[in-house]
Amino acid sequence: MTDQLNAKVTKAVIAAAGFGTRFLPQTKAMPKEMIPLIDKPIIQYVVEELVAAGIKDIIIISGSNKRSIEDHFDLPNQDLVANLQAGGAKKAHLLEQVEHISNMANFIYIRQKGLYGNATPVENASHLIGNEPFIYTFADDFFVASPNRTQQLIDTHHKYGGSVLACKRVDEDSDYDKYGIAGGEEIEPGVLKVKQIVEKPGKENAPSNMASVSGYLLTPHIFSYLEEAKANFSGGEFMIQPIMQAMINDGLGIHAKMIDGDWYDTGDKLEYLKAQVDFALMRDDIAPEFLQFLRKKLQ
Numbered sequence: 001m002t003d004q005l006n007a008k009v010t011k012a013v014i015a016a017a018g019f020g021t022r023f024l025p026q027t028k029a030m031p032k033e034m035i036p037l038i039d040k041p042i043i044q045y046v047v048e049e050l051v052a053a054g055i056k057d058i059i060i061i062s063g064s065n066k067r068s069i070e071d072h073f074d075l076p077n078q079d080l081v082a083n084l085q086a087g088g089a090k091k092a093h094l095l096e097q098v099e100h101i102s103n104m105a106n107f108i109y110i111r112q113k114g115l116y117g118n119a120t121p122v123e124n125a126s127h128l129i130g131n132e133p134f135i136y137t138f139a140d141d142f143f144v145a146s147p148n149r150t151q152q153l154i155d156t157h158h159k160y161g162g163s164v165l166a167c168k169r170v171d172e173d174s175d176y177d178k179y180g181i182a183g184g185e186e187i188e189p190g191v192l193k194v195k196q197i198v199e200k201p202g203k204e205n206a207p208s209n210m211a212s213v214s215g216y217l218l219t220p221h222i223f224s225y226l227e228e229a230k231a232n233f234s235g236g237e238f239m240i241q242p243i244m245q246a247m248i249n250d251g252l253g254i255h256a257k258m259i260d261g262d263w264y265d266t267g268d269k270l271e272y273l274k275a276q277v278d279f280a281l282m283r284d285d286i287a288p289e290f291l292q293f294l295r296k297k298l299q
Helices: 042-052 067-072 078-086 088-102 120-129 149-160 173-177 222-231 240-249 269-281 287-297
Strands: 011-016 057-062 106-111 134-138 141-145 163-169 180-188 191-199 210-218 254-258 261-265
Touching (some): 011 042, 011 120, 042 057, 042 141, 042 149, 106 120, 120 222, 141 210, 210 240, 261 269
Parallel strands (some): 011 134, 057 106
Antiparallel strands (some): 180 191, 191 254
16 A cells, blocks of 8 residues: 555545533533534534535544434425525525535545544544545534645645644643644654654653644555554553554654644633634624624723
């Protein structure tokens, strides 16, 4: 199996099976991925990013209470269509929006089965990926960047080959205790040829200031390593980071790309609120009045 530097990346896997316990009781009946940022569910921002970078097939690995995700990316029901049509020109743009959602990509849904951990969604989707590089990402965190995160990962893969980690710059000392930190040789500003991924090393032991967050571009080499890791699994969480370290140890190229953009972790309550403020201030239709409201509150 060899890397195809010019191969198009057209498939993505989104992990969306978590329970969202940090947002209970809201997530008792609503998937955390469907919690809105202004007027779009969080997962739609992730999908739109993927589609903008050329992804055609999106495999969503979900759980038992996630039917609303499937409904969201399906065609609108006829009652909604009739309601919007009855609104005439005033609601025509809304009809276009909801119809567009289902046509953004080919959506495939799989119920997650297997060991607990972030390697399992990749294993569940392996039979649909084949011998192609693909994006693996999550439904509740993303970057706002230009070009977008997915495009930056693809560009790095096309330049250097191998898998690519999306990274953010560590801003706070405490972040070294929260994330896996990539270490290796800097081959250009913001790009490392990875030699190690150190999980939560603390600042003193961190090999760089690049924290692996938000997703990956993976080559199909990973599937054989997944199978071996599962066969030798001895407990705990079935995590993708040790599997990628095994690939590095065998000489398979993995790079870390510092994503130029702002990272939003909407699975965290405080970070979700910050994202709401930022996204509101990006909106021409509500930003002026919202900014006025904030200024009044902060007086």
